[in-house]
Amino acid sequence: MTNENESILVFEYFTASSEKDRSIISEAEALIFSLLDELVDFKVDLVINESYENVLDKYDNVNPIFIDCDVIDWLCENAAKFNNAIFIAAENNNNLYRITKILEENNVKTFTSSAEACLKASDKFETYENLFNVVPQPRSFRFKIDPKGYWKRAIENLHEKWQAEDPLTPLKLIIKPLIGVDCENIVVIENIEDLSYDLENIFKPGSRIIVQEYIEGTDISVSLISDGKKSIPISLNKQFVELTGVEGAYSGGKLPYDTKFKQEAFEIATKAVEAIDGIKGFVGVDLLINADEKDVYSVYFLEINSRFTTPYVGLTKIANFNIGKSIIELLNGEIVIDDLDISLDGEVEFKKVGDELEIRRI
Numbered sequence: 001m002t003n004e005n006e007s008i009l010v011f012e013y014f015t016a017s018s019e020k021d022r023s024i025i026s027e028a029e030a031l032i033f034s035l036l037d038e039l040v041d042f043k044v045d046l047v048i049n050e051s052y053e054n055v056l057d058k059y060d061n062v063n064p065i066f067i068d069c070d071v072i073d074w075l076c077e078n079a080a081k082f083n084n085a086i087f088i089a090a091e092n093n094n095n096l097y098r099i100t101k102i103l104e105e106n107n108v109k110t111f112t113s114s115a116e117a118c119l120k121a122s123d124k125f126e127t128y129e130n131l132f133n134v135v136p137q138p139r140s141f142r143f144k145i146d147p148k149g150y151w152k153r154a155i156e157n158l159h160e161k162w163q164a165e166d167p168l169t170p171l172k173l174i175i176k177p178l179i180g181v182d183c184e185n186i187v188v189i190e191n192i193e194d195l196s197y198d199l200e201n202i203f204k205p206g207s208r209i210i211v212q213e214y215i216e217g218t219d220i221s222v223s224l225i226s227d228g229k230k231s232i233p234i235s236l237n238k239q240f241v242e243l244t245g246v247e248g249a250y251s252g253g254k255l256p257y258d259t260k261f262k263q264e265a266f267e268i269a270t271k272a273v274e275a276i277d278g279i280k281g282f283v284g285v286d287l288l289i290n291a292d293e294k295d296v297y298s299v300y301f302l303e304i305n306s307r308f309t310t311p312y313v314g315l316t317k318i319a320n321f322n323i324g325k326s327i328i329e330l331l332n333g334e335i336v337i338d339d340l341d342i343s344l345d346g347e348v349e350f351k352k353v354g355d356e357l358e359i360r361r362i
Helices: 022-038 050-055 071-081 092-105 115-122 124-130 150-165 192-196 262-274 311-318 323-331
Strands: 007-012 043-049 062-067 084-088 140-144 173-177 187-189 208-213 217-227 231-242 249-255 280-290 299-305 348-353 356-361
Touching: 007 022, 022 043, 022 084, 022 311, 022 323, 022 348, 022 356, 043 050, 050 062, 071 092, 084 323, 092 115, 115 124, 115 299, 124 140, 124 208, 124 299, 140 150, 150 173, 150 192, 150 208, 187 192, 217 262, 217 311, 217 323, 231 262, 231 311, 249 311, 262 280, 262 299, 280 323, 311 323, 311 348, 311 356
Parallel strands: 007 043, 007 084, 043 062
Antiparallel strands: 140 208, 173 187, 173 208, 217 231, 217 280, 231 249, 249 348, 280 299, 348 356
C-alpha cells in the first residue's frame, strides 16, 4: 500500500536526461506533464532536468529533484532511497527494461510492467513466439545482420518460400529492428530486388532484425489498463503512419476511433496483454485492420508497448476517470479492475507538426 505519507518517484526518461531534440522532447513533455496532472492527490518526487525549474510552480504536491545527467546513472545511485515509482520510458537502447530492472533490484514497487515483461514485449520476435496461436500475426522471422551480407540471401530464400505458398499474390516484406520505437528504421520491401539497396546504412552489422510479410491495411492501436492478470481496453486509436520510401514515419493519431472491427480489436489486444505475465499499468497494443476482406483475419496483432504511449496524453483530456490515479490504486489493491468505470467524452487528435506535438479536441 502507498500510505498518505509515502511519496512516489516519478520521471520521464528524456525530460530527466537533458534531451535537446525537440522532435523527441515535445512528446516526452506532453507525457510527463499529463501524468503529473493526474497525480495531484499524491506526494511526488519528480526527477527532471534542471532546465525545467521554472515550470513546476503549479504543482504543490511535487518535490522536484533536478539532475544534469542520464537518469539511468542517477537511478543506479539513488533508487534505493524510494519505495514506489511510476515512470515513462521507451524501448530505445533497452531503456524501459534497464530502468525497471534497476528499480526492482532496489526493491522499489513499480506501477508499471515488470522488467521480465518489458524484456519480452520489447523483443518483437519473442513477442511473436509467445503469442503464436494466441492472436493473428503476420508471418515473421528473425535475422542477425552479418558483415558479409549473408542475411540478404537468407531473406531472399524466405521470400521465395513464402511467395510459393501464394504465387498469384505479389509478396511484400517489412523489415524492423528487433527492438525499436514507433516507425524508427522500418523498411518496406516492395520487390525482393530492393534488397540490393545498401540497407547496411540502416541496419548495422551485428544488429538484429525481424522480417515480416507486409499486410496492407489501417494502422490502429488499443490503449489498455492491466492489473498484471486481467486487462481492460480504454480506447481504440487511429494511427497516422507512413510507410513509403526507404523508412517509415509515425506522425500522430486520433481517438477514439470507430470501426466495425472495434470489438475484435479489443479482444485481440486483451488476449495479447493477458498472455504475457507481468504486463501491468498502462499498455498500448499496435494492430492492423486488414485491407483484404477475403483474408481469414480482419485484424492482425503487431506489437505490445508495455508502457505509457502517446495516446495517454489525449486520453487524459477526454477520459471520465483519472487514469494515473486508477493505475496506482489498482496495483495497490485498493480497487479491482472490474470496478473501473471506463468512459470517454469527446475525441482528440494529436499530430507532430514540425518538431512539436499538437493536441486538440475535435
